[in-house]
Amino acid sequence: MDNIRNFCIIAHIDHGKSTLADRMLELTGVIHTTDNKQVLDSMALERERGITIKAKAVRMPYRSRNGDDYILNLIDTPGHVDFNYEVSRSLKACEGAILLVDASQGVEAQTIANAYLAIDAGLEIIQVINKIDLPGAMVDECRRQLEDMLGLPGKDALLISAKTGAGVPELLEAIVSRVLPPRGNAAEPLQCLVFDSYYDAYRGVIPHIRVFSGSLRRGDHIMVKSTSRVFDVDEVGYFEPQLTPCEQLTAGEVGYVGATIREVGDIHVGDTIISPEHSETTAIAGSRRSQPMVFCGIYPVNSNDFPKLTLALEKFQLNDSSVSFEKESSAALGHGYRLGFMGMLHMEITIERLKREYGQELIATMPSVLYKVFTSDGEFIMIDNPSRFPAPNAIDRIEEPIIRAQIIVPTDLVGPCMELSESKRGTMVSLEYPDSRRTLLTYDLPLAEIITGYYDKLKSVSRGYASMDYDFAGYRPGDLVKVDVLVKGNQTDALSFISVRDGAIARARVLIHKLRKVIPRHLFEIPLQAAIGGKVIAREDIAPIKKDVLAKCYGGDITRKRKLLEKQKEGKKRMKMVGSVEVPQEAFLLLLKMEDE
Amino acid sequence: MRGIYIHVPFCVKKCDYCDFYSLPTSPGFRQSYVQALLREAEAHAGMSFKTLYLGGGTPSLLGAGLLSDLIRGLRHRLNMSDVVEATIEVNPESATPELLGAAGDSGINRVSIGVQSLDDSELKAVGRIHTASQALETVKLVKHLGFKSISADIIIGLPGQTWQTLSRSLETMVDSGIEHISLYCLSLEEGTLLAKNPPADLPSDDMQAELFQRASGFLEVHDYIHYEVSNFALEGHQCRHNLNYWRGGEYLGLGPAAASHLAGRRFRNRADLAAYLEKPAELTEDSEELSPKDKAAEEAMLRLRLLVEGVDVCELMEKFGRCNTLALARRLELMVSQGQLVADGFRYRLPPSRVLTSNAILAEVVEADNPV
Numbered sequence: 030m031d032n033i034r035n036f037c038i039i040a041h042i043d044h045g046k047s048t049l050a051d052r053m054l055e056l057t058g059v060i061h062t063t064d065n066k067q068v069l070d071s072m073a074l075e076r077e078r079g080i081t082i083k084a085k086a087v088r089m090p091y092r093s094r095n096g097d098d099y100i101l102n103l104i105d106t107p108g109h110v111d112f113n114y115e116v117s118r119s120l121k122a123c124e125g126a127i128l129l130v131d132a133s134q135g136v137e138a139q140t141i142a143n144a145y146l147a148i149d150a151g152l153e154i155i156q157v158i159n160k161i162d163l164p165g166a167m168v169d170e171c172r173r174q175l176e177d178m179l180g181l182p183g184k185d186a187l188l189i190s191a192k193t194g195a196g197v198p199e200l201l202e203a204i205v206s207r208v209l210p211p212r213g214n215a216a217e218p219l220q221c222l223v224f225d226s227y228y229d230a231y232r233g234v235i236p237h238i239r240v241f242s243g244s245l246r247r248g249d250h251i252m253v254k255s256t257s258r259v260f261d262v263d264e265v266g267y268f269e270p271q272l273t274p275c276e277q278l279t280a281g282e283v284g285y286v287g288a289t290i291r292e293v294g295d296i297h298v299g300d301t302i303i304s305p306e307h308s309e310t311t312a313i314a315g316s317r318r319s320q321p322m323v324f325c326g327i328y329p330v331n332s333n334d335f336p337k338l339t340l341a342l343e344k345f346q347l348n349d350s351s352v353s354f355e356k357e358s359s360a361a362l363g364h365g366y367r368l369g370f371m372g373m374l375h376m377e378i379t380i381e382r383l384k385r386e387y388g389q390e391l392i393a394t395m396p397s398v399l400y401k402v403f404t405s406d407g408e409f410i411m412i413d414n415p416s417r418f419p420a421p422n423a424i425d426r427i428e429e430p431i432i433r434a435q436i437i438v439p440t441d442l443v444g445p446c447m448e449l450s451e452s453k454r455g456t457m458v459s460l461e462y463p464d465s466r467r468t469l470l471t472y473d474l475p476l477a478e479i480i481t482g483y484y485d486k487l488k489s490v491s492r493g494y495a496s497m498d499y500d501f502a503g504y505r506p507g508d509l510v511k512v513d514v515l516v517k518g519n520q521t522d523a524l525s526f527i528s529v530r531d532g533a534i535a536r537a538r539v540l541i542h543k544l545r546k547v548i549p550r551h552l553f554e555i556p557l558q559a560a561i562g563g564k565v566i567a568r569e570d571i572a573p574i575k576k577d578v579l580a581k582c583y584g585g586d587i588t589r590k591r592k593l594l595e596k597q598k599e600g601k602k603r604m605k606m607v608g609s610v611e612v613p614q615e616a617f618l619l620l621l622k623m624e625d626e
Numbered sequence: 627m628r629g630i631y632i633h634v635p636f637c638v639k640k641c642d643y644c645d646f647y648s649l650p651t652s653p654g655f656r657q658s659y660v661q662a663l664l665r666e667a668e669a670h671a672g673m674s675f676k677t678l679y680l681g682g683g684t685p686s687l688l689g690a691g692l693l694s695d696l697i698r699g700l701r702h703r704l705n706m707s708d709v710v711e712a713t714i715e716v717n718p719e720s721a722t723p724e725l726l727g728a729a730g731d732s733g734i735n736r737v738s739i740g741v742q743s744l745d746d747s748e749l750k751a752v753g754r755i756h757t758a759s760q761a762l763e764t765v766k767l768v769k770h771l772g773f774k775s776i777s778a779d780i781i782i783g784l785p786g787q788t789w790q791t792l793s794r795s796l797e798t799m800v801d802s803g804i805e806h807i808s809l810y811c812l813s814l815e816e817g818t819l820l821a822k823n824p825p826a827d828l829p830s831d832d833m834q835a836e837l838f839q840r841a842s843g844f845l846e847v848h849d850y851i852h853y854e855v856s857n858f859a860l861e862g863h864q865c866r867h868n869l870n871y872w873r874g875g876e877y878l879g880l881g882p883a884a885a886s887h888l889a890g891r892r893f894r895n896r897a898d899l900a901a902y903l904e905k906p907a908e909l910t911e912d913s914e915e916l917s918p919k920d921k922a923a924e925e926a927m928l929r930l931r932l933l934v935e936g937v938d939v940c941e942l943m944e945k946f947g948r949c950n951t952l953a954l955a956r957r958l959e960l961m962v963s964q965g966q967l968v969a970d971g972f973r974y975r976l977p978p979s980r981v982l983t984s985n986a987i988l989a990e991v992v993e994a995d996n997p998v
Contacts, residue, residue, distance in 0.1 A: 552983055575835035577985040580782075580811040580856045585631055585871050585885040588892050588914055591924055591992055598989040 040129035057089035122239035125208030132166035211281030218307035219243030246277035321369025328365035341387035416522035550574035633881030645815035647883035674705035677867035686716035690728035744795035777806035874925035936975035
């Protein structure tokens, strides 16, 4: 156990984490290629977005300069604030963390957030400044930022280029010499943390584990502490990075366990695995589990696919237990689920993954935050879905979640960023200058503004330079109203939205106008209305269609005629019925798009 | 009942809205084309037909001599003794007395004239190369020569068209004794000149609908029967060749781009004139043989376009078998309850109010196999 080192890498997007991981894998002989193939980012989506979403692990054998053999376990962590939950889970399985900073970019907001998580978890922090081969490298600047912004001894930072490999051998030595070996007793009863898992169609759930005490081998029985369910172990092994079976996993090691766990609900990430003979073994204190902050409805395009969606969500949650879901039904969209996410990126990626990896055709509704609604009779309810808001006269007041955002932006672009934040109902908390060219803005902002495009706009007004991180900062009263949309008199719950009272009419008008463009003409007139309570605040009508006929001379080409009709019919299948009106899917995305303009 | 369609893919100049297969050609070329048609006919030697239709393109461009050769050649190779209706499409500029005379002598008894409009500026706006008065001359000439039926095409939605100009065209045509009128709606087909440069005064879809409605009202007042979505005729002058299309009948199409329906199979010749001249009988493409269920649905869709006779489900059952028609029958009944169709015993029809918005209904019918 003394020769095991468990560590992770903390870095901002594009600061070179995956490249560094690849270089380490090469130096330790785990992979033999030198092409930039980024072994850890195996999901197509991760590659596309250049970010690591799912924590994974890889084991590297390493002979140090003094001739001793070590096992290095690199546990991958996601870099985005939305995935804090996964980060803290991964940190739990490590004793050390490499804090990687891009020499040309400096310390970014998200790096600060994750570095604090690692410091709080008591991990040995190895500061590394990457990309020193770039002409724009500002090594001294970075050292100063590490000291000023994180209170770390920046002068000790190692200098590397993950791209060329320079400095990486020294980094491996530093891991061995500075990161503590795992503690824990192989002779004590089994205690393992499930820090990740995935579902294999043939083998069932494969939990990724860190063994804290005891040992685990094929033929053992294991028990999931939270559910008391018992399984037979048919394989243990580690990641190279592919699954490689081994004799046993003992205290301090990182690996996987195959135990024919068929039901995705039988084990969850964050669970503790123990031995059934020692059922009194305690659970490992849970990693920081934040509450979901952003919610949206997910509905299958074809209502018959609801059972498929259920299964996909169950499997998905196994992979990412931070997504919460519960059944909901919408008059417009049928049966679906209300999903809760850590943030917007988390939401986007989850929906994208459900579509791609699980083959689901989905409609996602406008995201919402969790509102505290105080009713006239003195009670309060938490509401994550605008359509469930009580009638205006039953509401005493509404409070909305506020976040405290830290924004790092080049000083010459601070003006537009402040303007944007003010326009999104932000209040400035402080303004600091961490270095000569950048400003650290701290703003309190309603989360509802953040989830409707604030971050994208921030990126655009700062020409991509701003980085942002945020923390939940409590609830604050807001002058908010629910706006309902009626399509031919039918209230369309999936189009309801919450707005600041002042801007409600303007937003409602834009939405109604856009709806008119998107909903095809029908045989009858379709009034589109937006209303607060019973009061209509915007209205447009879709005139009935008068001509939809094949009245062209196609002679005997019947096949062409039939295909035209079939195509028309195919288009209709992708519509949702609101009363007698066929509403295309894109109508439900309008609210989202509206915010981009 | 089986018909034969002969495509003549020549035009002096393509009209701005046209996406049919046609090319400008020389007289020598036309002669080789007639030879090729006859070679293709050879492949179906002995097949018998009740109707003949020469369409285009511009069949009148063949000229008197080639037209006579073509029909003589066809009679020689195919069984044409039962033909009751033989139509030629003509354009006013090439419908000479010689050509029409030759047509009559060859047994053609119906002439379809590409009038399109009797307003010169409308004609010009879409690149037609004849005038209104030329068209009327042609009508007079055809009348004089004693053909059994005259048909004229009219386009709804021409640039600048109003009810005033359209009603004038219709009135003149009705007065001149034309027995059959096809009302087509102008549509911007991909790749056409009109689609590339749509004129500003192109009537909207709503305007087209209004013009169509008024035109159809006008024609009905003058005893024309609205017997098919786009076709109106005085009693006894319905086009039997086209009726056969809508009734799911068989037909053989000769020439490039011509479609056929034989022995349950629908297919088409490739639209390639050069290749056709070389191997006229070997250009089949897009061959399709539907399952009996789909076939029944397709025929129902086609027959519903026949506004007067509609579709009789019992006839479909006899033709395609009960089990292949049952789901369709249920669907038709459901559509009656939804007001999309009207029923009279086992016969279903489009309600007159839905003729111009019939696509949604027909699309539903075509997919009759799906669960309701």
